[in-house]
Amino acid sequence: MGLRTFFRSLSPSRKSFLTQIDNSTWIIGNGLWNVTQGRQYATKLWYKEKDLVGNAVGHYVSYNGAASDLNWTSAAIVESGDNYINVKFSAIEGDFHWVIYDNLAGAYQYFVNRALPVLGEFRTLWRLDNVSFPNGRTNVKDGPLPPISDYLAGTNVQDETWQKADGTFLTKYDWSAFTKDLDFHGVYGDNFGSWYLNPGKDYFNGNHLKQELMIHRESKTGDAVQLNMIHGTHYQALSRDPFADGKTWGPWLWYLNDGSKDDATRRANKEDKAWPYSWFKESSFQSRGSIKGKLVLSDGRPASGAAVFLGDSNSNLTALDQGKDYYYTVYADKNGNFNIKDVRTGTYGLQAWSNGDALADVTTSFLQNDIIVTQDKTNNLRTLKWTVTDRKNRIFQVGAFDRKTTGFKLSGPTPYEHARIAKCPANLTYTIGVSQSEDWCFGQTALGTWSIVFPFSSKKTTASAAKLTVSLAGFSGGSSASILLNEAKVGNITTNSALLPSSQDTYRGATRAGEWHLLEFPIAKESLKEGTNQIDFKVTTSTLWRGWLWDSILLEWV
Numbered sequence: 027m028g029l030r031t032f033f034r035s036l037s038p039s040r041k042s043f044l045t046q047i048d049n050s051t052w053i054i055g056n057g058l059w060n061v062t063q064g065r066q067y068a069t070k071l072w073y074k075e076k077d078l079v080g081n082a083v084g085h086y087v088s089y090n091g092a093a094s095d096l097n098w099t100s101a102a103i104v105e106s107g108d109n110y111i112n113v114k115f116s117a118i119e120g121d122f123h124w125v126i127y128d129n130l131a132g133a134y135q136y137f138v139n140r141a142l143p144v145l146g147e148f149r150t151l152w153r154l155d156n157v158s159f160p161n162g163r164t165n166v167k168d169g170p171l172p173p174i175s176d177y178l179a180g181t182n183v184q185d186e187t188w189q190k191a192d193g194t195f196l197t198k199y200d201w202s203a204f205t206k207d208l209d210f211h212g213v214y215g216d217n218f219g220s221w222y223l224n225p226g227k228d229y230f231n232g233n234h235l236k237q238e239l240m241i242h243r244e245s246k247t248g249d250a251v252q253l254n255m256i257h258g259t260h261y262q263a264l265s266r267d268p269f270a271d272g273k274t275w276g277p278w279l280w281y282l283n284d285g286s287k288d289d290a291t292r293r294a295n296k297e298d299k300a301w302p303y304s305w306f307k308e309s310s311f312q313s314r315g316s317i318k319g320k321l322v323l324s325d326g327r328p329a330s331g332a333a334v335f336l337g338d339s340n341s342n343l344t345a346l347d348q349g350k351d352y353y354y355t356v357y358a359d360k361n362g363n364f365n366i367k368d369v370r371t372g373t374y375g376l377q378a379w380s381n382g383d384a385l386a387d388v389t390t391s392f393l394q395n396d397i398i399v400t401q402d403k404t405n406n407l408r409t410l411k412w413t414v415t416d417r418k419n420r421i422f423q424v425g426a427f428d429r430k431t432t433g434f435k436l437s438g439p440t441p442y443e444h445a446r447i448a449k450c451p452a453n454l455t456y457t458i459g460v461s462q463s464e465d466w467c468f469g470q471t472a473l474g475t476w477s478i479v480f481p482f483s484s485k486k487t488t489a490s491a492a493k494l495t496v497s498l499a500g501f502s503g504g505s506s507a508s509i510l511l512n513e514a515k516v517g518n519i520t521t522n523s524a525l526l527p528s529s530q531d532t533y534r535g536a537t538r539a540g541e542w543h544l545l546e547f548p549i550a551k552e553s554l555k556e557g558t559n560q561i562d563f564k565v566t567t568s569t570l571w572r573g574w575l576w577d578s579i580l581l582e583w584v
Contacts, residue, residue: 040056040057040058040128040129041056041057041128042054042055042056042109042110042111042126042127042128043055043056043060043111044101044102044103044111044113046101047062050064050065050098051063051064052101052115054101054113054124054126054133055072055126056126056127056128056129056130057128058073058129058130058131058282059071059072059073059131059132059282060072061079061084061085063085063098063101063115064098065097065098066086066095066096066097066098067083067084067085067086067095068084068085068086069083069084069085070084071084071085071154073131073218073282074217074218074284076158076218077155078154078155078158078159078218078220079153079154079155080154080155080157080158081155081247082153082154082155082156082244082247082249082250083153083247083249084152084153084154085150085151085152085153086150086151087117087122087137087149087150088148088149088151089119089142089143089145089147089148089149090145090146090147091147096117096118096119096120096122097117097118098115098116098117098122099116099117099118100115100116101113101114101115101116102114104123109127109128109129110125110126110127110128110305111125111126112124112125112126113125113126118140118141119139119140119141119142119143120137120138120139120140120141120142121137121138121140122135122136122137122150123135123136123137123138123276123277125277125305131281131282131283132221132279132280132281132282133279133280134276134277134278134279134280134303135150135276135277135278135279135280136274136275136276136277136278136306137150137256137274137275137276138272138273138274139269139270139271139272139273139274139275140271141271142269144266144267144268145257145266145267146257146258146259146262146265146266146267147255147257147258147259148255148256148257148258148275149253149254149255149256149257149258150254150256151251151252151253151254152213152220152251152252152280153244153247153249153250153251153252154213154220154249154250154251154252155249155250156171156174156243156248156249156250157215158215158217158218158250159171159213159214159215159218159219159220159250159252160215160250161213161214161215162201162211162212162213162214162240162241162242162250163210163211163212163213163214163241163287164201164202164203164208164211164240164241165203165207165208165209165210165211166203166440166441166442167200167201167203167440167442168287171201171213171241171242171243171250172196172243173243173248174243174245174247174248176188176190176196177196177243177245179191180196183195184533184571186198186199186242186245187199187444188245195444195445197444197534197535198239198242198243198245198251199239199260199442199444199534199535200442200443200444200535201239201240201241201242201442202237202238202239202240202260202261202441202442202534202535202536203237203238203240203441204234204235204236204237204441204539205227205230205232205236205237205238205255205258206227206230206233206234206236206355208224208240209291209294210222210223210224210281210290210291210293210294211240211241211252212241212252212281212290213241213250213251213252214285214287215285216285217284217285218282218283218284218285219281219282219283219284219285219286219287219289219290220252220280220281220282221280221281221282221283221290221293221294222252222254222278222279222280222281223278223279223280223281223290223293223294223297224254224278225278225279225294225297225298225300225301226276226277226278226301226302226368228352228353228354228368228369228370229256229274229275229276229352230256230257230353231257231258231265231267231347231348231349231353232262232265232345232346232347232348232349232353233333233335233337233345233346233348233353233355234333234335234355234357235346235429235430235539235542236258236261236346237260237261237536237539237540238253238255238258238260238261239253239255239258239260240253240255241253254278256275256276257275257349260530260534261500261529261530261531261534261536261540261541262346262347262529262530262541263347263501263527263528263529263541264343264347264527265346265347265349267348267349267350268350269350270350272310273350273351274308274310274311277303277306279293279297281293301368302314302368310370310371311370313370313371313401314368314369314370314371314399314401314402315369315371315399315400315401315402315403315404315405316365316366316367316368316369316399316403316404316405317336317365317366317369317374317376317397317399317404317405317406317407318363318364318365318366318404318405318406318407319363319364319376319406319407319408319409319410320361320362320363320364320408320409320410321334321358321362321364321378321392321410321412322362322409322410322411322412323385323388323411323412323414324411324412324413324414325414325416325417327384328358328360328361328362329358329362329378329385329392329412330358330359330360330361330362330383330384330385331357331358331359331360331381331382331383331384331385332357332358332362332364332378332379332380332381332385332392333355333357333378333379333380333381333429334355334356334357334358334364334366334376334377334378335353335354335355335376335377335378336353336354336355336366336369336374336375336376336397337351337353337354337374337375337377338350338351338374338375339373339374339375339395339396339397340375340395340396341375344541344542345377346541346542347541351372352369352370352372354366354369357381358378360384369399370399371399371400371401372398372399373396373397373398373399374397374398374399375393375394375395375396375397376392376393376394376395376397376407376410377391377392377393378391378392378412379391379392379427379429380426380427380428380429381428382426382427382428382430382432383426383428385427385428386426386427386428386578387417387420387423387426387427387580388414388427389414389415389427389495389497389544389578389580390412390413390414390415392410392412394407394410415582419487419489419582419583419584420580420581420582421480421482421492421581421582421583422458422478422480422580422581423578423579423580423581424456424458424463424466424478424578424579424580425463425466425497425576425577425578425579426463426578427497427577427578427580428577428578429497429499429539429542429577430499430538430539430577431468431469431499431537431538431539431575431576431577432538433463433464434463434464434466434467434468434576435450435464435465435466435467435468436449436450436467436468436469436537437468437537437538438537438538440537441536441537441538441539442534442535442536442537443535443537444534444535444571445535445571446468446469446535446537447468447469447470447471447532447537447571447573448471448472448570448571450467450468450469450470450471450472451467451472451474452472452473452474452565453474453475453476454466454467454474454475454476454477455476455477455479456476456477456478456479457478457479457480458478458479458480458481459480459481466576467576468537468575468576469500469532469537469573469574469575469576470505470507470563470565470573470574470576471505471532471565471568471569471570471571471572471573471574472565472568472573473565473566473568474564474565475562475563475564475565476562476563477560477561477562477563478560478561478562478579479558479559479560480558480559480560480561480581481557481558481559482554482555482556482557482558482559483556484551484554484556487583489551489583489584490551491548491549491550491551491583491584492548492549492550492551492554492581492582492583492584493546493547493548493549493581493582493583493584494509494511494516494517494546494547494549494561494579494580494581495544495545495546495578495579495580495581495582496509496517496519496544496545496546496547496579497542497543497544497545497576497577497578497579497580498519498526498542498543498544498545498574498575498576498577499531499538499539499540499542499574499575499576499577500529500531500532500536500539500540500541500542500574500575501519501526501528501529501531501532501540501541501543501573501574501575502528502529502530502531502532502533502540502571502572502573502574503521503526503528503572504521504528504533504567504568504569504572504573505521505565505567505568505569505572505573505574506518506519506520506521506565506566506567507519507563507564507565507566508562508563508564508566509547509561509562509563509564510561510562510564511549511553511554511559511560511561511562512553512554512555512559512560513560513562514553516547516548516549516553517545517547519545519563519574521567525543525545526543526545527541529541531575532571532572532573532574532575533571533572536575537575538575539575540575542577549581561579561581
């Protein structure tokens with residue numbers, strides 16, 4: 027009997043099944059597909075009469091990059107119904123589930139923690155046959171994955187990044203995306219598509235600006251890689267979290283089809299409407315409520331379009347760095363109203379910050395802890411007052427406060443491109459009242475000086491001091507700058523500063539956002555002079571492709 031006949035014979039009907047071959051090999055699937063699960067890797071993915079793994083690695087679960095793959099010690103059907111089975115694979119660290127419906131090409135998956143260590147990265151993934159899956163798709167990038175021949179012919183210039191003979195670059199980080207904005211992602215060809223559909227997203231770490239690598243071409247083997255970074259750190263400085271026994275990631279849907287993106291879109295919409303899944307009976311998953319409220323600034327304006335984040339209560343971590351529990355993100359409407367639905371019951375901290383536009387001048391954030399979400403009830407927080415500074419005290423502002431590089435030169439159109447920061451000039455002069463936001467480049471790295479020239483008159487204020495606020499949308503350590511006012515140093519942007527932990531945003535080609543930092547420097551009134559003044563950001567140390575992403579720069583009276 028040939029292999030193909032053998033695997034076909036495992037399930038003559040469409041019924042879902044688990045078959046144990048020996049103490050470290052199992053086969054799961056239904057009449058549409060099946061896969062052979064070994065101690066670490068799932069291979070021989072049969073679908074439409076073809077093995078879609080082939081010579082690739084297959085499916086596995088790992089943490090801290092590829093350092094630790096989970097080893098499965100047992101498998102069992104732990105739940106079943108008329109048209110499905112729930113297969114649990116157990117490892118020391120926890121349990122990985124495949125919920126297989128009889129007529130579904132693919133399976134719902136989720137992981138329940140038992141003994142994972144404190145970690146930064148935790149993922150599931152497929153490494154698939156590169157002939158069957160030549161293309162990749164996220165919500166921001168769609169097209170052919172680079173052939174392995176391009177990697178072999180290129181020059182490796184940093185991790186997973188190569189320079190081609192024509193001077194351009196190819197890097198796996200071009201296939202990243204903001205996790206909260208993602209509808210679905212995967213790899214596909216003319217006859218096959220393999221997709222991840224993550225409708226809930228509350229089990230992902232981080233806030234609105236959380237980014238992750240989604241797919242790529244494996245540079246050594248050519249495998250088509252489909253990542254499910256359910257706890258990731260690719261664009262962060264710090265994200266190492268402990269997890270309680272029972273912490274659950276998922277469920278999400280791994281979905282197979284004929285390569286149709288339209289079909290995947292329809293299926294993703296269907297999954298979104300079904301969330302939270304009624305079939306997933308785990309009690310804490312089903313125990314949900316909601317919160318709503320209205321954010322109003324202390325100057326009377328509604329917090330129109332504000333980014334609203336529900337996360338850990340009384341945490342000393344930023345919203346981006348939180349990751350041990352469950353997290354929810356929305357944007358307020360034009361009147362400052364927000365409504366967060368389907369929230370797991372528990373106690374949360376609520377944060378909000380400017381998303382630009384009507385709040386482009388708002389430097390402060392809103393925070394309220396100890397917010398309780400009760401099952402099947404809505405906690406109405408009513409009107410929440412958000413303290414902001416007086417706009418009348420502004421001397422000048424460059425860029426909008428939104429924790430992104432919005433409006434600056436070269437910040438678009440795509441959010442990822444290796445070495446784009448090197449296209450920004452070494453020297454730049456921006457004149458208040460004359461220059462526009464697009465005259466300021468999105469990131470700074472090269473040795474040189476960027477200057478802001480502005481007028482000042484002491485007759486316009488009775489204030490005795492000022493404050494310079496420097497808001498960075500991201501920072502990759504290796505480059506530093508002195509901040510000068512009329513040639514006198516008032517501060518710096520410094521590698522290895524406790525205020526600036528280094529993340530991998532500019533290093534990995536991010537152009538829109540990374541890990542946000544707010545720096546504030548006191549300015550004595552006597553440091554300003556009548557007439558024309560100048561603030562300089564003078565780069566004193568430069569490392570190629572490492573530097574900072576700009577959000578906004580503000581000088582104001584205090």
